[in-house]
Amino acid sequence: MLDDLFWKGLTMKTNILALVIGLWFLTVPSDLARPVFGQEPVAILDAPLTGHIHPSICRTDGGDLLVVYQGKNVLMCTRSTDRGDSWTKPEAIPSTAKRPQGIRESLQRSEVYPGTAGVLPDGRILVTWDFIADAKQDGGYYERVLLYTMSADDGRTWSDQQIIGPVDGKHLGAIRHNVLPWKDGRWLLPLRSGIPRLFDPKTRQLQDFPISSPGSDPGADPAFQQIIRTAKGTLLAMGRETLHSSDDGWTWTVVEGFPVPYDTQDQDFEGRYLTPLADGRVLVTWGVGHQNRGIRYNVSRDDGRTWDSDQTFVLLPEMDVMARYYSGRTVQIDEHHVGTVFMNRNGLYFVNWNLKSLADPELDRR
Numbered sequence: 001m002l003d004d005l006f007w008k009g010l011t012m013k014t015n016i017l018a019l020v021i022g023l024w025f026l027t028v029p030s031d032l033a034r035p036v037f038g039q040e041p042v043a044i045l046d047a048p049l050t051g052h053i054h055p056s057i058c059r060t061d062g063g064d065l066l067v068v069y070q071g072k073n074v075l076m077c078t079r080s081t082d083r084g085d086s087w088t089k090p091e092a093i094p095s096t097a098k099r100p101q102g103i104r105e106s107l108q109r110s111e112v113y114p115g116t117a118g119v120l121p122d123g124r125i126l127v128t129w130d131f132i133a134d135a136k137q138d139g140g141y142y143e144r145v146l147l148y149t150m151s152a153d154d155g156r157t158w159s160d161q162q163i164i165g166p167v168d169g170k171h172l173g174a175i176r177h178n179v180l181p182w183k184d185g186r187w188l189l190p191l192r193s194g195i196p197r198l199f200d201p202k203t204r205q206l207q208d209f210p211i212s213s214p215g216s217d218p219g220a221d222p223a224f225q226q227i228i229r230t231a232k233g234t235l236l237a238m239g240r241e242t243l244h245s246s247d248d249g250w251t252w253t254v255v256e257g258f259p260v261p262y263d264t265q266d267q268d269f270e271g272r273y274l275t276p277l278a279d280g281r282v283l284v285t286w287g288v289g290h291q292n293r294g295i296r297y298n299v300s301r302d303d304g305r306t307w308d309s310d311q312t313f314v315l316l317p318e319m320d321v322m323a324r325y326y327s328g329r330t331v332q333i334d335e336h337h338v339g340t341v342f343m344n345r346n347g348l349y350f351v352n353w354n355l356k357s358l359a360d361p362e363l364d365r366r
Helices: 002-026 354-358
Strands: 040-046 056-060 065-070 074-079 110-119 125-134 142-151 163-165 187-190 197-199 207-208 224-229 235-239 241-243 272-276 282-286 293-300 313-322 329-332 337-346 347-354
Touching: 056 337, 065 110, 065 347, 074 110, 074 125, 074 293, 110 142, 224 272, 235 272, 272 329, 282 329, 313 337, 313 347, 347 354
Parallel strands: 056 110
Antiparallel strands: 040 347, 056 065, 065 074, 110 125, 125 142, 142 163, 187 197, 197 207, 224 235, 235 241, 272 282, 282 293, 293 313, 329 337, 337 347
């Protein structure tokens, strides 16, 4: 009898304890309830994908996350107001669906080709893209018209499209990575091919912005696919080499030991993405090859000057993730979290992870 009462009492206490723990998990703040490292990825689009989807991401001054990607002959935009936990139904950006002036009417085959989404210092959203017209039948190749549209209300409405260029009768082509706002209201354009250029949206004027490192070959490829400014004001330019400048681009030094070198076999230096963090660190995101799994990250703790390849880690190492030209884009969400938008053949996804995890010895480093 006493034994039965003892075990019944113990069972009751255990059940009460389990109930208390369960109620605590239901009421704990969401920041504490999140895993220390990455969440499970959230599907933005849960459907098979083909074509040049090329998603990009930005965080508005109001704290929303916007993802822009290629739809059917138009760019689409979706929004998250809860740090990427859920996403709105995608909506078309109307100005991206229009055929720009100056394209020959004989060129009927065309494509709206995604560029990037970013935030200007005054809070406006800037989206770039290319209108690609197939001119092969006329003895040419493609006409790649560089365009942009802006939003002054966090991506809810958009301005008419505007053309950047051409220069000497030639269109400028694609921008794979974000436009960098310059100190005088101009924008620094890191073009897919050719020299970077400064663009004044008020006067429509373009100016060359040549970048070279000490001892570089004068005939070397002048293109740099991404140019960022760190929290400390340093410039990092990523092309065949990754360069560092502390004087607004007047002089440059090579960043030795950068963990994602230019891929000479695939001729690919576009599948890498730099994210400046608010505390001065710099994050690089990338994938490897045509059969990539997971998202690779590495961090510089000294303003992008030095990197440690041994500290590369992989998030979602068992998941198919498109790499090379389709590699993920990472944005800082708040003081402790960043998020990456990425894709595979089955959909478009977002994953949120905690920056504190960079010090975790259990990370999958490879």
